[in-house]
Amino acid sequence: MDDASANDRFIFLGTATSEGVPRVSCLTQPPAPRCETCLDADATAQSPNRRRNTSILIQHRYRPGEVQQSGRPYENVVVDVGKSFYTSALDIFPRVGLRYIDAVVLTHEHADATNGLDDLRDWTMNIGMAMGDGPSSIPVWGDARTLERVRTAFPYLVEPKYATGSGLVPKLTFRQLQPWQWLCPTSATGGVLNGSAPSGRATDGSPPGPCGLWLRPIPVEHGNDQPCLAFRFGNVVYMSDVSRVPPAAMKAIRGCEILVIDALKPGNRRHVSHLCEEEALELAIELRPRRVLFTGMTHQWHHQRDNARLCEWSEKHHCLHPDLPAMQVELAFDGLQVPFSL
Numbered sequence: 354m355d356d357a358s359a360n361d362r363f364i365f366l367g368t369a370t371s372e373g374v375p376r377v378s379c380l381t382q383p384p385a386p387r388c389e390t391c392l393d394a395d396a397t398a399q400s401p402n403r404r405r406n407t408s409i410l411i412q413h414r415y416r417p418g419e420v421q422q423s424g425r426p427y428e429n430v431v432v433d434v435g436k437s438f439y440t441s442a443l444d445i446f447p448r449v450g451l452r453y454i455d456a457v458v459l460t461h462e463h464a465d466a467t468n469g470l471d472d473l474r475d476w477t478m479n480i481g482m483a484m485g486d487g488p489s490s491i492p493v494w495g496d497a498r499t500l501e502r503v504r505t506a507f508p509y510l511v512e513p514k515y516a517t518g519s520g521l522v523p524k525l526t527f528r529q530l531q532p533w534q535w536l537c538p539t540s541a542t543g544g545v546l547n548g549s550a551p552s553g554r555a556t557d558g559s560p561p562g563p564c565g566l567w568l569r570p571i572p573v574e575h576g577n578d579q580p581c582l583a584f585r586f587g588n589v590v591y592m593s594d595v596s597r598v599p600p601a602a603m604k605a606i607r608g609c610e611i612l613v614i615d616a617l618k619p620g621n622r623r624h625v626s627h628l629c630e631e632e633a634l635e636l637a638i639e640l641r642p643r644r645v646l647f648t649g650m651t652h653q654w655h656h657q658r659d660n661a662r663l664c665e666w667s668e669k670h671h672c673l674h675p676d677l678p679a680m681q682v683e684l685a686f687d688g689l690q691v692p693f694s695l
């Protein structure tokens with residue numbers, strides 16, 4: 354934590370693409386594996402090169418006067434639960450003292466953002482319902498398209514009457530968010546798929562507080578005909594899956610101090626559904642946050658080597674533009690904790 358006064362923090366639960374790092378294909382490469390990143394990720398349990406599907410957990414500590422939605426002095430909101438959510442939580446939750454999940458927010462419908470929903474059973478059955486020390490049903494927020502995909506992929510999660518066997522499935526309450534509208538994910542009561550707007554929202558401008566953590570969903574493009582949501586909360590913008598940021602989104606993002614941004618591959622490569630390093634840097638230069646954290650990274654990024662290179666880039670960039678505030682660009686890694694303020 355680089356800011357002792359911060360009340361709030363977010364923690365990276367994953368920083369990789371869908372395959373994760375290490376890749377099995379690299380570790381089985383004949384005649385012998387050569388990929389430096391995957392070899393390091395495989396050999397070292399806490400290597401920053403070991404990456405899972407992109408996700409963060411936002412932890413907000415209530416201020417005096419705020420309505421404590423969770424019944425604890427803080428609330429935990431997870432953004433995206435992908436295919437590797439279980440292994441992320443297994444590794445990171447005990448290590449950084451996390452137990453509860455008060456709400457989940459989804460950026461889009463892809464498998465690496467939603468396929469871990471089933472794993473939430475441990476939180477609703479063995480913490481919430483059984484122990485009574487957490488929510489017995491976790492609200493899951495997404496836009497209409499994302500919730501429709503979830504309904505198709507996991508009918509038994511949306512309507513428990515489809516559950517077979519013991520019928521024991523995670524107890525989730527699906528709620529539809531509206532792009533651009535500030536959202537307090539732990540506050541609303543009721544609301545189901547395609548339901549009417551619950552209370553606890555504002556339409557525009559700044560967060561209407563006092564309630565706890567407010568997020569603003571900002572629509573961006575994530576390849577052909579694929580929308581995705583970035584989220585603004587406090588002085589942070591989290592933009593994990595993006596290929597283009599439309600002008601209206603740029604306007605909503607401007608002024609953030611910490612920018613988490615998709616950077617699939619290093620260098621000047623291009624990709625149809627993600628930004629790569631050069632494009633991410635161009636965007637950062639335009640927005641000028643004080644801290645930029647890359648996420649959504651393939652094994653082509655080697656943490657130690659490329660982080661040192663970006664550190665040097667940041668220093669050089671500052672020397673070339675001494676009149677502008679310094680901007681630190683770095684690679685995020687699974688388990689990284691970042692203090693922020695609302």
Ligand SMILES: [Zn+2]
Nearest residue numbers: 379388391652
């Ligand atoms: Zn590899």
Ligand SMILES: [Zn+2]
Nearest residue numbers: 461463575594
């Ligand atoms: Zn995606």
